[in-house]
Amino acid sequence: MAPISNGRLFFNEIPTGLPEPGKTTVYDTSETIDLDETSLGGGFLVKTLVLSIDPYQRGKMRDPNEQSYSAPYIIGEPLYNYGVGVVLRSEHPGIKPGTHLYGTMPFQQYFIRNESEKFTVLQDRIVGDEHNLPWSAYVGVCGMPGQTAYHGWKEFSKAKQGEIAFVTAGAGPVGSMVIQLAKRDGLKVIASAGSEDKVAFLRKIGTDVAFNYKTEKTLDVLQKEGPIDVFWDGVGGETLEAAIEAAARGARFIECGMISAYNGGVPYHVKNLTYIMSKELKISGFVVSSLHAKYLDEFYRQIPPMVARGELLYTEDIASGLENAGQAILDVQTGRNKGKSVVVVAQD
């Protein structure tokens, strides 16, 4: 077969504010690949099927001298994130052609790897095709965001029936899973999102008090519907302050993201931190990978079957083609996406 184009989305420049397509990220088609002939060097050739777009990627678009929990993207190289791909050819004894892999993948149509331990073989986790979910589900509700919600809720919520939870970014893939787990544990759930469509989705998945934080003041809602026993924080800043203000004594705060502080500017001044002591708050920051050893097997056993049976609902916002990934990245930072953002790079 003749060489074909191997499209890539580069990290081009460190943004000061929002990541702009064509500036922060650039789509490039100059590389070609011969899928039949290219040398594998003992590894395996993967065709990228879906790539996840997540808020935390903004943190990787930083000056490499700034320390953080996740390595920075390198200028002039493709971005990368969680994805699902199918193995086209393999010289690796542990990886068979036709296998579907989940793991960190470059924003690139085809790529070669030889470290099999960095990927999850989805066929081993989902036992045949019985769940029959689209591959995109495995980067969302059944992937890292779903795992973030599941691990964090199990480890830190200490939820008791009848308590009240407040979930931010409730229509996102993490928040919507948290809401459904909280409802299954018998809590009253307050959740916020940034549009009327999203608020409708919050209601659909069982949220007791769903509101649009752009038209209603979070603190007012919490003071009316709280006090809150569990706070799932994907936002930080002024929302964190409101949650502290409305927290019940001994409330648990689960800090899984602070998107309000990701895109530059002076961070919001949270003025009521003394309540951490006087209200005996328990605040847990976490990164999902630290909890895989404890919860990942349980997650794969329980969650994909529940999603397949329709017992856990999710929404996706699908962009088709890697050339549209830069816009999808921007949309996730501004909240313009409706549901879990996924780029479908190719059909299976």
Add this chain to the structure above:
Amino acid sequence: MAPISNGRLFFNEIPTGLPEPGKTTVYDTSETIDLDETSLGGGFLVKTLVLSIDPYQRGKMRDPNEQSYSAPYIIGEPLYNYGVGVVLRSEHPGIKPGTHLYGTMPFQQYFIRNESEKFTVLQDRIVGDEHNLPWSAYVGVCGMPGQTAYHGWKEFSKAKQGEIAFVTAGAGPVGSMVIQLAKRDGLKVIASAGSEDKVAFLRKIGTDVAFNYKTEKTLDVLQKEGPIDVFWDGVGGETLEAAIEAAARGARFIECGMISAYNGGVPYHVKNLTYIMSKELKISGFVVSSLHAKYLDEFYRQIPPMVARGELLYTEDIASGLENAGQAILDVQTGRNKGKSVVVVAQD
């Protein structure tokens, strides 16, 4: 016996800044009491021996409409705090004359109560006089401050040998106990205090890196000697920010006081809260009374004997006479006290 004066320290006025003796608090000798004749109504008459002066008292000098974990002082009534007193007379079946009680007592030389369950009978806890400690020790190292340190360290530090702890207000009764518990658990201890005398005491009790936060920058010390795994916070504000900056991944923050925010003004803007998530910090606010059920018996069994044997060191700053309690309260807020502040109201 003829009636004698029964001196009292009143709460006179809500302070906007520091609590001023003669203004915020007023000493009054207008009341008299006949110790032999006064009616007990089935209760018991107590002579106050020692009263504890603690930073958290400032929080009680507030507008009663502001909610907090601890009830506000009432204008025109005596202040109150932990103390030790001796029972002079009793009509209560459970309380014998000559018994020493520990508990919340009014800033008043003599008082009558009938709720025995609100006091700890020290003779039941310390088994005779074998420990032979002064009563003042039972409001400090063997009282609420010691219990705060003990309960909080046991519950939240998750300390492992070889880790690094940073203890603020290290020369105070809470901090100095925390330092000694941390050293016993095999940690390297960094601790701060606000004078050279106090720094000398930090060294005496085994602190590895003792510094004066007024002459050295906390962040500089922590960046040189950290990263820190456990942070004992009695200060908040800029010190909390420095600790977050220098925290190791997964560090435990124990929030037991925020004196930097007690005396008015705009609270310090802690600008690096996003690290709570990315460094996976675990922040626990607590109030000692919530942990008594779990740790108080163990505390009384272990700590007074260790103090009596000289295995746990402590210092006191003793004011003599209830008329000097107002100044002692102010000194604790400005850090002018040297060691645990206690007012000795009367000899046994």
